Structure formats: structure tokens, C-alpha cells
Amino acid sequence: MNGGRTGRHIGSILIRAIITLLMVVVLNFVLFRVIPGDPAALLLGGARTSVTAEQMEAQRQNWGLDRPLFPDQVVHYLSATLQGDLGYSFKFRGQRVADLILERLPATIVLVGLAQFIAILSGVMLGLYAGWRRGGAVDHIATGASLALYSTPSFWLGMLLVVIFSTSLGWLPGYGAYSPGTITGSLDSLLDYLRHLALPVTAVALGLIGQYVVVARAAMSDVVTEDYMVTARAKGLTNGQMLMRHAFRNAMLPVVTLIALNLGYVVAGAITVEAVFAWPGIGGLTVEALNARDYPVLQGIFLLLGASIVVANLIADLAYGLLDPRVRQ
């Protein structure tokens, strides 16, 4: 184990992550300056608000908009963003973008977290089994179904779920997070919340399962043809011992990477699903911001998505290095 080398490996991963994040912030800065109109007016809530000239001037100074674009404004923008100052929303007047996003984030985390959990459990198991028994009936069905799921937009699956389970059968609600009139905090309201959660979680999970099956199956079928599996069989290990001691561990490597990467991507993927179910998370906020041309909110969401993707990549890279010592060399 070479400590210096490992340190350098982690260092280069960190630097790459920071550069990517910086590029997200700079892109935000450029986009905001490209929009026609006075940035101060935009930051104060668009042309719709009535502010006096003095207030405007004060804000211009406050945000450093009277100074040159580069480097003053860029540096100022970077430091403001780092401190969590993302400006003010146009639509929700006076509300800070950071507050709006933080308020909506828990609903998305619940939705996405639960969906990931279900998708990992079912998708990875199914994929590993299909790869272990290549060419079997389960393999054929699972591979076909997961390719189809992979090619299907998950929000459309959500719409189908609403038609089937909400409209036709009337089993589950297909809109919002709470029924009107429920008292928050009671057991009933928790059950009500879970019932509202069922369909959106299923839609997001179905969208993810396809990927997990495909990757887990490919990883497993690579492993079963390796020389050490032949050796294991020659040693007289049973199928179960081969699966648990050799195949499973090695096949999990790409799967773990995909899981880590997906931590970042699923939030973006859930946006359209949330739009279908009017789920009160980041996706709902995105749709409202798009419809109202609420650019500060949109850019705040972009920053959030960018940051979560960068962090997820960081975790994936580090996990890979941790699990596979060859990567560090």
C-alpha cells in the first residue's frame, strides 16, 4: 500500500470535482448576465416589482453590479454563491432562492431515496441472478424488460400508473402529497402520505431498475467467465460458495459505482416524475420556475443538481479506488 500515491489519486479526484463545480457556477453567472434587462432588477424580482431608484442603486452597490464584470463581479458572485446567497425569486416575491430550495428538498429526498432503495434491491438482485444464469428464462425476460424500461421516460410510466391505479382502479391517489383536510402529525396523515408516495416512487424506481439490471447482469457475466471462477470450480467449491465468495464481490464493483453515480442523477431524473404527480419537491419547483421564467430559482436548482452530481461522482471515484486497489496504481 503506497500512501503517497493514494493521496495523489484522491487529490486529483478532488481537484477535478472542484473545477466542475466552479464551471457550474461560472455558467450560472454567464447565463444570468446574458438575459436582457438590468441584473439588479432581475435580482430584485423582475420588472414586476415596484422598487424605488434609491433601493435599486443600493442593491446595485450591495451586489457589486456597479463594478467591472471581471474580475470584481465574478469574484463577488462566487463568494455570494459559496455563502448560500442565490438571490431572490421572481415568482415567490421576496423569498430567498436558497430558502425556497431547502424547503422543497426533503420531499424530493424522500421520493428519490425510497425509489433508489427499491430499485437497488430488486434491480441488482435480478441482474446478478440473470448474469449468473445466462441464457435462462429469467435472463431473457429480465434483459428484455429492462431494455424496454431503460428506453421509457419514467414520467410516462408515472402517467400510466395514474391511469391504471388511480383513475381506473381508484386504489391510490395520483396527485400531491396529502389529501386535503388531513391533520399533520397523526398516524392517519402518515399513512395518507405513504399512499400518495406509492405511485411516484414506483415510477422513479421502475426507471432505475432497468439500468441496475443491465449493469449488474453485464458485471456478473464478465465475472463468471474469469479464470478464477474456473479455479474455484476446480477446487470443488459448490455453486453457492462460488457465488458468495468470488462472483458476488467482484460483480458488485461496477454496480456500486452506478449506485453512487445515480445518487446525483436521480434528482434530475425525478423532476419530470414530480411534475406528473404535483409532488411538492424540487421537480415541482422547477416546473413553476420554468413557467414563470423565474431565472434565479432555475439557476439555484441548476446549482443544486450540479453540486449533487459532482458530489456523487466524487463518491463513486473514491469508492472505486477503495474497492479496487488496482485503480490507485
Place this chain on the structure above:
Amino acid sequence: MSESTVRYSPRGRARAIKGFLRQFLSYGSAQVGLVCLVFFLVVAAVPNILVGPLQTAINATGDFLVPPSGQHLLGTDEVGRDVLNLVVHGARISLMIALLSTVISLVVGTTIGMTAGYYGGRVDVWLMRLTDFFFVMPSFVLALVITPVVLEVMGRGGEILGFRPSLFVILVVIGMTSWAFVARIVRSQTLSLKERTFIDRARVVGSSNFNIMVRHILPNLVPQIAANGALVVAGAIYVETSLSFLGLGDPLQPSWGTLLSLAQRAGAASAGAWWYLGAPGVCVLTVSLSFVLIGNALDDTFNPRRRVIP
């Protein structure tokens, strides 16, 4: 520098192509994908002959949200338009956006990947840093924030090259944000190609760098570009559908994603109008699955090593 290039005999090339096609078409998945794709391309080519001009609220032919019947094979929407008419016209728009943005993506990705791999050194480092950014950030996320801003700057009226501005912006933005994957593959392939003797030979007889890249390296990259191009199309369809669903499309030129967005706004799901939201969704699923199947089959044909013997 035509005298410096080795000419393959036409018969040898024809034999190579025939061999490739035989191998490619032996995959059942490739056959299914091709048949579906050709069907949709034909539909997209002549929508007016098949179902007449695009229906609007003014020349709608039916009642509101009528289930499929002999008169309206796929039912009608909330203003009485024939859904079959809408999805057939949507095919043209969805496929045009997907294919054109893929062309942009392949051109940008190949240029950047080949330049980085061929020149190496500092050019490589900077181009790959740029590629890393676009590789990590999904096209959908970038397009989500770039598209509305560009639209705000350009305005939403008129048409650009036959596209409504929002569709034009979407297709350019998808193309400009989805090339990183291609660039990486092209770069690694270029790195190995430039060490081969035929490149040295071309350099010795005095071919320029540009000439070597276009005439000697590019033709050898075609297999990789083709296999990944099919997957890029599938990705482009996904991004376009999602963006249009969120309301960034244009109702005057409805793609499948825009139709799904209209269905959602009209409450088709809670009204039980399965035909209205079902038809465009099935089209998206079929076309992107076809491209995935074709891409996988191409990949298997070009990289026989990847096929593990069961």
C-alpha cells in the same frame, strides 16, 4: 495527397460491407430495431399523405376526448383533434430534433476527441477537461437551464430553418451538450490509431495533420461513431421528450414530448384518457428502444471480443 493513400479494391470493400451486414442482420434485435425504425422514418417522411395536415383547435375533426373508434383510430384530445394525426406529425418533429442534434453531437465529439488524441500534450489536457465537464453534467440538466435563457434572448416568434425557435434551441443545446461520451471514445481510438505504421507512412510522404486526421484516422473511427451514434439518438429522444414535457417545446410544432405535456395539462391521466397519453408514449418507447437495440447490435458486430461465449 491522393497518391499517398492506399486504394482498396472495390470488390474487397463490397465484400467487407456484405460480411458486416450479414453479421449485423443476424441479430434478432437488430432486425426488430431496423423494422420499427424504417416504419417510423416512412411515417415521418410523409405525414400529410397519411393523415392530412396537422390539426389545430380550429380544424379539429372530432368531439372532446373521445376513445378510439373507427373514425378516430387513436381517439381525440381535449379540443377534438385526432390523436393519430398528432402523433404522426409528432414523429416528424421528434425524429428531426433527435437526428439533427445527434449530427451536431457527433461532429463536435469527433472533432474534439480526434484533435485531443492526435495532438496530445496541452491541447489534450484542456480539451479533456472541457469534455469531463460535459461528461459529468447530463445533457438534460444543462439544457434545462440553458434553453429558457437562450429563448429569452432570441425571442419565441418566427421560424429558424423551418423550426420554431424553441425547438431549434432545444436541438442545438442537446447537440452541444451530449458529445462528451463520443469525444472520449474517439480520443482513445485515435490514440491507438496514430501509433500505427500507415499514419507514419502518410506523414513521411508529407500529408498535413489535417489530411491525416480526415483521410486516415476518421475512416477508421466510423465503427465506433456509428455504434455510439445510435445510443446518442436514444439519449437525444429522452432529453427532448423530457424538456418538451416540462413545457419547453412548442405547441405549434408538437413533438411527442409536447403532446405528453398537453395531455398532462388537460388532465388526461385523471380523466382516464389512456389513448391520448398512451399513443405518444408508445412511440417514444418504440423509437428509442429501436435505437438502443441497433446500437447494441452494431457494438457487438464491431467488437466481437465483447461477446462472451455462453
